[in-house]
Amino acid sequence: IIEIGQYWWNMQGRKAVVAIQRVLGHYVDTFSYYSPMAIRNDNEAYQHIAYSPIYPKFKVTDILRRNGFKDNFYGIVPTKFIPALLTDSRVETLLKAGRTDHLRYFLGNKSAFEELWQSYKIAVRKGYDITDISLWSDYVDTLRRLGKDIHNPKYLCPTDLKGEHDRRYEELLRQRERKEIEQKQQKAMEDEKRFKELKSKFFGICFTDGTIQVHVLESVQEHLEEGVSMHHCVFSNAYYLKEDSLILSATIEGKRIETIEVSLRTLEVVQSRGVCNKNTEYHEQIVNLVNANRGLISRRMKATA
Template sequence: YKAGQAAEYSIFEVVQRWIAPNGKTTTIARLRGMSIMYYDLWNECSDMEVRKYQEYRAYDITPICTYPRQRFIPELKRNGFKGECCGILPYDLFKAILSDSRVETLMKAGQYPMLRYYLNRSFDMERYWASVKICIRNGYTISDGSMWRDTIDLLRHFGKDTNSPKYVCPSDLKAEHDKLVQKRNRQREREQLKERRQEAKKHEKEYRKLKGRFFGIVFTDGTLNIRVLESVAEFAEEGTAMHHCVWSNSYYLKKNSLILSATIDGVRIETVEVSLKTFRVVQSRGVCNSNTEYHDRIISLVDSNMSLIRKRMGKAA
């Protein structure tokens, strides 16, 4: 294009993707530059020759999006293609429905979200295929392939029948998925706590030697109850329940730290660290290191009872 002149357009071919009716493919293209960051670095002086497929997908083209005239071989129509690529690259879709009977089945059954997920992720579909067929037979559309697959894995983990429509065709997939995830998390926490208790046994004697003088310290304001953790096993329980580092960072071995637990009606609220050098609250953390609505009140209550800790420290001296 130049000022005062009409624009001129030209086309320079760089790629051809060939797909046989059996799904086998060949790419014919010109040479490319070395960079994998740009898709348009073509060597225009090179010949159109058979090229090895590039993992960075430089050869991917979407003719259905750009070219108005379309003609499809009968094999594609036979295998369920009706002109819509369902958000999948045409090359990937055509190759798959010509070579994989499961893709053909998903296409014909209208299971497009599961089809997209299957072609975009690398996983063993055979492990889930029986459950997929249960969904198809019961007219159930899998709305989210990733979430449904996770749900099947969780059902299998808990020994549920993954050939039963009751389990594999949930009316609310997200709710069922979240319920199973929570159940699995609780199971993992129990397993983790069991392992931590076993580990705790190795350090109980040392912890009692370091902090035994403070055992029995308890104070309350009528609602909040705050007490010193009296065993390493309690550190394991506290860390597991509160999802913070009081266990993983081995606070039970820190000579100048005293750890207390603040509860209301037996429910843990925050974990408190007191410095045995300065006799001040170093930190007070709720679940996942958050501050609760009782945070300031907890610190104030500990500060007002710091004399109990000083007294025990003085006796030991």
């Protein structure tokens, strides 16, 4: 057994590392074994060694025992556990209350420790049994993102944690979707002028074979609605600003079936996609219908040349 180094903390949690010299090599734990023990800068090599299992026979200072240490690290690495116990009263509180699962979670998630501690204290004072600290923390963080009062026991102490977590998460997703649509609508307003300069000559083009109706999308907003409804990228990839493309929508009795891109250079159908970019049973019929009416597009281009 070769001693690599020692971690030292004073009562204020200030750290010093006394160790042999680390050398660069293919592996993390490469050392100059005949170098003297001296104060070194902490690094990943010493931290890596310190994460190893703890030899069961050890002695600790009185202040650690005063703060609640009882010869068990509870799966927490000593380099996190010891300075936290020396400097953070919250750690002492959790340890003495026997909430070691919660302590392990919070020390591994410092942002949650800082942001949710007040909420945690309120829930505990109300006698709420947090059986899954990770799920509870995620739930409260979701409440925070939704703008809810995370200091209100009504929210912090749900009877069905899993069910309420899932419901609030779905609410957050819907909120994000609304914000995303609002941002897209703002972009649509900004791009509308340029779109009309490029494509207004094609407005009004529509045709049908008696079953399928096809028409040109005549605004950026219509491209947005098409993309949202069909779950594809016709809006997000700004097809409406492509100078050599024209976007049309194929519908049956008002229901969107496929979105068609026509090349204004070759007048050929580049692609025709249904929901989630999948072809529908009407795909060939739609392509043939557009090809049969591409003269409408050609004449508009010649009229404005």
